[in-house]
């Protein structure tokens with residue numbers, strides 16, 4: 001597919017380098033848009049992109065671009081995705097898809113109306129290890145799943161800290177990385193939680209920097225998710241059931257897991273990435289577009305909207321309103 005990239009920051013670079021590795025599969029980067037012409041040109045020169053635009057509007061108007069990858073800060077996803085869809089482009093938009101469930105619903109409805117593909121780029125949903133995990137859980141390998149724990153923590157410093165926390169850009173640990181821990185719980189539980197409780201700490205920016213969220217799922221199951229951008233925490237996840245547990249040493253860049261059944265030797269199960277893990281969501285977008293589908297069946301609009309609703313409800317519970325929403 002012929003891709004355009006909206007913005008030239010950290011994750012845009014990862015996306016560009018991944019697409020470059022996928023040329024043999026027919027993926028191409030044909031355009032990039034930035035707030036500055038200089039930024040777009042430098043990015044285009046580095047990644048060999050034929051067309052560089054000094055505004056997102058010009059990028060969306062590029063006639064040769066089929067799909068746009070939105071890599072702007074959280075608070076801009078809604079308006080950038082809307083503008084790209086209005087211009088007739090398929091869209092893969094970075095996580096968190098939007099700030100509210102209503103925004104997410106509006107975008108998926110617009111994509112359907114226009115017959116365009118739209119997906120939130122929650123890349124972990126497409127990893128091959130999770131297909132294996134799904135199959136194991138579906139065959140009841142753990143018996144009844146009872147609970148999950150999932151942690152994600154790192155220390156954000158300097159400019160990165162400002163960017164990750166600032167309220168006007170929709171900052172804070174919940175939307176930055178809690179979306180992965182809670183997204184992981186969703187992926188395993190395949191249900192929306194009935195209720196949640198949480199503890200939270202706020203940074204000097206007025207957004208959350210450390211929280212512990214306990215989700216209660218139907219059938220008495222639970223998940224405890226810890227997300228922090230103030231301390232290092234390995235990205236460990238445990239899925240416990242009545243017959244044993246599955247341990248993932250890194251549930252985000254998930255290439256390996258250990259099956260620990262009661263009374264048996266542990267078994268390591270691997271599913272290494274072809275490139276860096278981003279390729280699976282890109283392939284899914286291309287497959288869906290080729291098949292004329294507006295949405296992915298692997299990560300559906302309903303799942304993405306439900307996740308936005310849960311994150312929004314957690315923020316409401318905390319009384320955390322972004323300055324860009326006031």
Ligand SMILES: NC(=O)c1ccc[n+]([C@@H]2O[C@H](COP(=O)([O-])OP(=O)(O)OC[C@H]3O[C@@H](n4cnc5c(N)ncnc54)[C@H](OP(=O)(O)O)[C@@H]3O)[C@@H](O)[C@H]2O)c1
Pocket residue numbers: 007008009010011012033034035036039040071072073074076094095096121123163169175176
């Ligand atoms: N999937 C993942 O693994 C992953 C990892 C990191 C981040 N993300 C998501 O990707 C998005 C971007 O994150 P990032 O880490 O790439 O951020 P970043 O390095 O700060 O880049 C964001 C880019 O957005 C553009 N932008 C437009 N308006 C801006 C504003 N007011 N302030 C700052 N930048 C602005 C800028 O590009 P131009 O100047 O070129 O317009 C900037 O380079 C976020 O939503 C984040 O949650 C995903």
